[in-house]
Amino acid sequence: MNTIGFIGAGNMGSAILRGIAGSDMKPEAELFAYNPTEAKVDALADCGVQKCKSAAEVVEKSRYVFLAIKPQKFEEVLPQIADAVTEQTVLVSIAAGIGAEFIRKLTKPFAKVVLAMPNTPLLLGEGATALAKDDSVSDAEFAVVRNIFGSCGMTAVIAPEQMKEVIAINGSSPAFIYLFAKGFLDYAAKVGLPEQSAKELFVQSLIGSAKMITDSGYSIDELIRQVSSPGGTTLAGLDQLYEGKMLDAVQNACDSCTKRAYELSK
Numbered sequence: 430m431n432t433i434g435f436i437g438a439g440n441m442g443s444a445i446l447r448g449i450a451g452s453d454m455k456p457e458a459e460l461f462a463y464n465p466t467e468a469k470v471d472a473l474a475d476c477g478v479q480k481c482k483s484a485a486e487v488v489e490k491s492r493y494v495f496l497a498i499k500p501q502k503f504e505e506v507l508p509q510i511a512d513a514v515t516e517q518t519v520l521v522s523i524a525a526g527i528g529a530e531f532i533r534k535l536t537k538p539f540a541k542v543v544l545a546m547p548n549t550p551l552l553l554g555e556g557a558t559a560l561a562k563d564d565s566v567s568d569a570e571f572a573v574v575r576n577i578f579g580s581c582g583m584t585a586v587i588a589p590e591q592m593k594e595v596i597a598i599n600g601s602s603p604a605f606i607y608l609f610a611k612g613f614l615d616y617a618a619k620v621g622l623p624e625q626s627a628k629e630l631f632v633q634s635l636i637g638s639a640k641m642i643t644d645s646g647y648s649i650d651e652l653i654r655q656v657s658s659p660g661g662t663t664l665a666g667l668d669q670l671y672e673g674k675m676l677d678a679v680q681n682a683c684d685s686c687t688k689r690a691y692e693l694s695k
């Protein structure tokens with residue numbers, strides 16, 4: 430039985446807990462959580478999450494401890510758990526910008542740390558989580574953490590020094606994609622298309638396009654070419670996107686995302 434605890438049960442902590450609870454990992458896991466707003470943990474009772482009275486209690490009861498709090502809270506919370514961290518504890522940080530050395534500095538010099546960058550689709554078992562293995566954790570411990578995220582989506586292992594750059598790609602990108610989707614649905618509303626049908630048609634286009642990228646074997650440039658009939662509608666639309674510098678806007682969004690991660694970095 431793996432004991433898995435959460436310090437913070439907000440958007441992401443709850444999403445991972447619900448992901449674990451809905452996966453085949455649940456029978457082998459005992460789940461704990463602490464959040465100062467107790468109602469957030471109470472709302473997870475249906476997932477079998479046991480409520481703790483403090484962050485330190487989560488660490489005392491759990492081998493794998495997820496730090497699912499805002500980066501700005503680490504300086505306040507880590508000293509509160511330091512005494513409870515043992516050679517067995519594996520601290521899993523999902524916070525943007527936070528590094529392993531900083532966590533050790535505020536807990537124990539020997540603390541085992543895994544850095545992870547998940548995303549909210551994990552709630553539906555469709556997550557994408559980047560993980561970095563720190564030398565402090567064994568292969569077996571890292572495999573357990575990877576398995577937890579893997580129970581609710583795909584995972585990829587990257588170098589610890591790339592954990593800030595990856596945020597734009599999977600951590601924040603869902604918001605960018607939702608905004609893109611909003612543009613289409615706003616257009617559908619403007620021209621009077623039925624809301625539900627437009628939503629279903631666009632969302633399936635999003636899913637289908639994603640599958641074409643992963644499964645068709647064609648490059649993205651070739652996939653764009655396949656849709657773009659000479660003198661047709663797509664090229665007319667693409668002209669506008671190029672003129673509006675959509676690719677530059679995306680690069681700028683990713684750059685700003687990374688820059689912010691460095692600002693939050695500790």
Ligand SMILES: NC(=O)C1=CN([C@@H]2O[C@H](COP(=O)(O)OP(=O)(O)OC[C@H]3O[C@@H](n4cnc5c(N)ncnc54)[C@H](O)[C@@H]3O)[C@@H](O)[C@H]2O)C=CC1
Binds near residue numbers: 484
């Ligand atoms: N929301 C997202 O899509 C993603 C978020 N993250 C990371 O996850 C972390 C949490 O983000 P969200 O869940 O979005 O924020 P959130 O604000 O929804 O959740 C944070 C939770 O921590 C709780 N909290 C505050 N002080 C606490 C304390 N002393 N002890 C325990 N809990 C405390 C808050 O009440 C709140 O429920 C952040 O570090 C963020 O960088 C990472 C990937 C994606």
Ligand SMILES: O=C(O)[C@@H]1CCC=N1
Binds near residue numbers: 525596600601
């Ligand atoms: O916005 C944030 O800072 C967090 C990290 C990635 C997604 N949400």
